[in-house]
Amino acid sequence: MIVLFAPPPMEGARPSKRPRTSDADSEQDSKFWYQDGNIILQAGQKRFKVHMGVLSRQSAVFRDMFAMPPSREENEGNEDDNCHVVVLQDSPQDLEILLTLLYDTLSIYKRQHQSKLPLPTVAAMLRMGRKYSFKHLRTQGLSYLKEQYPDALFSFDLWCPSYGQSTEGLAEVIAMGHENSLLDVLLPAYWKLLIYCDAKGIVKFFDEMDPSLKACLRFPEPITSLLGRERIRSLAFETTLSFLSEKKIPVKSCTGAKRKQCQQTVDDIQLECLQSDSTVTLKYALQPYYGYKRDFDKKFCDLCYGVLKETHSTGRSQLWSQFTEAFGISKNQNIWVEEDWASDAE
Numbered sequence: 001m002i003v004l005f006a007p008p009p010m011e012g013a014r015p016s017k018r019p020r021t022s023d024a025d026s027e028q029d030s031k032f033w034y035q036d037g038n039i040i041l042q043a044g045q046k047r048f049k050v051h052m053g054v055l056s057r058q059s060a061v062f063r064d065m066f067a068m069p070p071s072r073e074e075n076e077g078n079e080d081d082n083c084h085v086v087v088l089q090d091s092p093q094d095l096e097i098l099l100t101l102l103y104d105t106l107s108i109y110k111r112q113h114q115s116k117l118p119l120p121t122v123a124a125m126l127r128m129g130r131k132y133s134f135k136h137l138r139t140q141g142l143s144y145l146k147e148q149y150p151d152a153l154f155s156f157d158l159w160c161p162s163y164g165q166s167t168e169g170l171a172e173v174i175a176m177g178h179e180n181s182l183l184d185v186l187l188p189a190y191w192k193l194l195i196y197c198d199a200k201g202i203v204k205f206f207d208e209m210d211p212s213l214k215a216c217l218r219f220p221e222p223i224t225s226l227l228g229r230e231r232i233r234s235l236a237f238e239t240t241l242s243f244l245s246e247k248k249i250p251v252k253s254c255t256g257a258k259r260k261q262c263q264q265t266v267d268d269i270q271l272e273c274l275q276s277d278s279t280v281t282l283k284y285a286l287q288p289y290y291g292y293k294r295d296f297d298k299k300f301c302d303l304c305y306g307v308l309k310e311t312h313s314t315g316r317s318q319l320w321s322q323f324t325e326a327f328g329i330s331k332n333q334n335i336w337v338e339e340d341w342a343s344d345a346e
Contacts, residue, residue, distance in 0.1 A: 029092075032099045039066065040085045046092040049083065054102055061132045090128070097124035101137055117144050119172040126180050142182070149173055149192075151184035153320045156191070157288050167196050167205060175213035181336040187324050194229055195286050198279045202226060218335040219328070228327035232319070233278040235326050236285035239315035244270045248311060249304045258301040265299040289313055 029048045037049035056063035065086065088095060097120065122141045129138030150156050170189060177186035197205055206214070206222040214221075243249050243266070250262040273281040289309045300308060324330060 029096065032096065032103070038083060040083045041095060042085055042087045043090045043092045043095040046095075047085070048095060048099060050099060050103075058102065058136070059132045059134050090131075093120065094124045094128055097121050098128045098132075098134075098137075101125065119169050119176075123172065123176050123179075126176060130180065145173070145176065145182070145185055149185050149188040151187055153317060156188050167193070170196075171205070171209045171213050175209075175216040178218045179216040183324055183329060183331055183336070186329055187320075190225065190228070190327055190329070191286060191320075191323060193225065194232060194282050199226060199229065199277055202229065224328055228329075229278060229282070231326045231328070232285070232323065233281050235319060235322060236281055236315075237273075239319040239322075240285040240312050241269075241273065241281070242315055243308055243311040244273070248307050249300070251303050251307055254301050254304050262300050262304040285316070285319060288316070 026042055026045045026047050029046055032048040032050055034049055034051065037051055039050060039052045039055075041048045041050060052062075052066050056066055101121075101124075122145055125137045125141030126145075128134060129136075129141060148159070150159060170192060173185065173189045174193070176182065177189055193202065193205065202225050203222045206225070209221075237245060249266050250259045254262055269284070273284065289312045
């Protein structure tokens, strides 16, 4: 007999029934089809024969779902291997990942501790963990994601010391941040995007984003990132690059030929920033101070270079703390879903 449910995303809510659909074209999953299974889950056109106890023991949503008796109409359906069929409104990929997480925990544990957990797995942990109240799964998914994209500037610099040109996996992370209202993840993700991509690169990045990921975005892209990029550029002159406008360099004790060289270097930086399309400004503003060392340790005297490093370090911390608000992803916007992620991250 066929029972169709579409569990709600909120914990504690009673599952609602969906209209009957045809199962003529469905196929058995090759991995999750246990002969001693006592429930069949269908996602799309794929069916999984598993154990109610494995699901209900860890999920109150599944427990309530299995406890709800089918209606008379639902009882008048076809039988599949003498098991009820529960049709879920999830993708087969997400359901297969969920079952892998529940049945093959050792392989997931090994991947997680080798920092090789695939991003689609992390996305399913957050999505299915939230929808079906698998708290431990969304806790693990969130912890892994925040380890890769930390919300502390110091940790972010340790995680991304080279500041290369790769945006691999960044689209998936941005989509997860939007879908799950994780502003603490979006901060380092968009910070990384601005470092790696100029304006044209941002347009290309979102144009090439997979439609399934783009559907998770809560505001229009690339326009939001392009506007945010310009606001961050303006803010950079008030924080990281404030030494350009506040006349901190050259310092008073810098004299003679050294003073002339230091002043000329400041003028060159300012002209370069003003003439560029924000790319140079953001490079100076967002990268850690050792970016300056590569460029300027031979151009400034030791005293002026020390002031530059201190101003840059302090200003960069200020820029980090103001980034989400300035970029346009404030917590005060009504586009975000309120969830108690904090307790999951502990």
